[in-house]
Amino acid sequence: MAAKSPPQIVVVEDAPALAQAAARRLIERVSGKDHAAVALTGGSSPQRLYRLLAEEPWRSKVPWDRVHWFVGDDRFVPENDPLSNMGAARRLFLDRVGAPPRNIHPIATDTNYPEGAARLYEDDLKAFYGADRLDPTRPLFDLVLMGLGDDGHTASLFPNSPALEETHRWVLGIGRAGMAPFVPRVTLTFPALASTREMLFLVDGADKRAILSRVLSGEDLPARRAHADGDLVWLVDRAAAPEG
Ligand code: 6PG
Numbered sequence: 001m002a003a004k005s006p007p008q009i010v011v012v013e014d015a016p017a018l019a020q021a022a023a024r025r026l027i028e029r030v031s032g033k034d035h036a037a038v039a040l041t042g043g044s045s046p047q048r049l050y051r052l053l054a055e056e057p058w059r060s061k062v063p064w065d066r067v068h069w070f071v072g073d074d075r076f077v078p079e080n081d082p083l084s085n086m087g088a089a090r091r092l093f094l095d096r097v098g099a100p101p102r103n104i105h106p107i108a109t110d111t112n113y114p115e116g117a118a119r120l121y122e123d124d125l126k127a128f129y130g131a132d133r134l135d136p137t138r139p140l141f142d143l144v145l146m147g148l149g150d151d152g153h154t155a156s157l158f159p160n161s162p163a164l165e166e167t168h169r170w171v172l173g174i175g176r177a178g179m180a181p182f183v184p185r186v187t188l189t190f191p192a193l194a195s196t197r198e199m200l201f202l203v204d205g206a207d208k209r210a211i212l213s214r215v216l217s218g219e220d221l222p223a224r225r226a227h228a229d230g231d232l233v234w235l236v237d238r239a240a241a242p243e244g
Helices: 015-030 047-053 085-097 114-129 190-194 206-216
Strands: 008-012 036-040 067-071 073-075 143-146 171-174 185-188 198-203 231-237
Touching: 008 015, 015 036, 015 047, 015 143, 015 198, 015 231, 036 085, 047 085, 067 085, 073 085, 114 171, 114 185, 206 231
Parallel strands: 008 231, 036 067, 036 143, 143 198, 198 231
Antiparallel strands: 073 185, 171 185
16 A cells, blocks of 8 residues: 555536546446445435446446445435435445445444444444454555535534544444434444545535635544545535635
8 A cells, every 4th residue: 555645635627527537536446356345425415426327438337246335324214214325325326237235235224223233334344354453555445435514524423523533443323413414323433434545525516615625724623534544535626625
C-alpha cells in the first residue's frame, strides 16, 4: 500500500458529472480483482450514482459476479422501509442488475436491537476479510462511499458521539441519531471505514457548501476525522465547492 497521500479535492461541474466521475472511480476500483468489496453510503447523495450503475454504458462495465456490496451504515429499520440504505441500493441498482444475492451483505436490521445487529455485521465483515485484525497493507474494502451531513456527520458517526473515539470495534449500534432520520442506526467505525484502497466522499449542491467549507478548513467535525489507509477523495460539484 502506498504511503497515505493527502486528501484530494476533485471539483466537477454538477451532480450528473459527479455521479459519472464516481461511477468511473468505482469501476476502476473493482475491475481486475477476483473479489472486490464496496461499502455503500446512504442518503440522497449517492442515488444518482446508483441509478447510473444499473444503466449502460456503466452496467456492463461492473463485474457483478466479483463485487461484494456492504453498507457503511444503515438505519435500524426493515429493509423495505424507505429509510433503509441497503433497501435503497437494492431498489436503485442491485436488484435491477441481478447482483448475486451472496454478494450483497446487509446489516441485519430485523434483529432485536442495534448493538446486536452491529456484532453480527462485525462477524460478517471479519469472515469476509478472513481475520479479526485489520492490516493497513491489506484493506477490507476497495472503495468506501461516504456522504456529508449538514451537522458534519458521516456514516452514522455524529458530533459528540462516543462512537467517534472507537478504535477496536468495527461496527457499533447507535441508539440515538444526531440528525434526521431520528431512528437508531448501525455504523462502521472510523478504523473499519479507513480499511480501504479509496474513500470517496460524494458532496453536491449549494446547501452543502457551508458544512463542506467547515470540514475542509479543519473544524473538528466527524467527517474531518474520517481517514483512509489508501486514497481519500472529496468529489464535489461546483455548487458545493468552497469559493476561491
Ligand atoms: C445516512 C448516511 C449519511 C449521509 C449523510 C448525507 O445513513 O444517512 O450514511 O451519513 O451520507 O447524512 O445525506 P444526504 O446525502 O442525504 O445529504
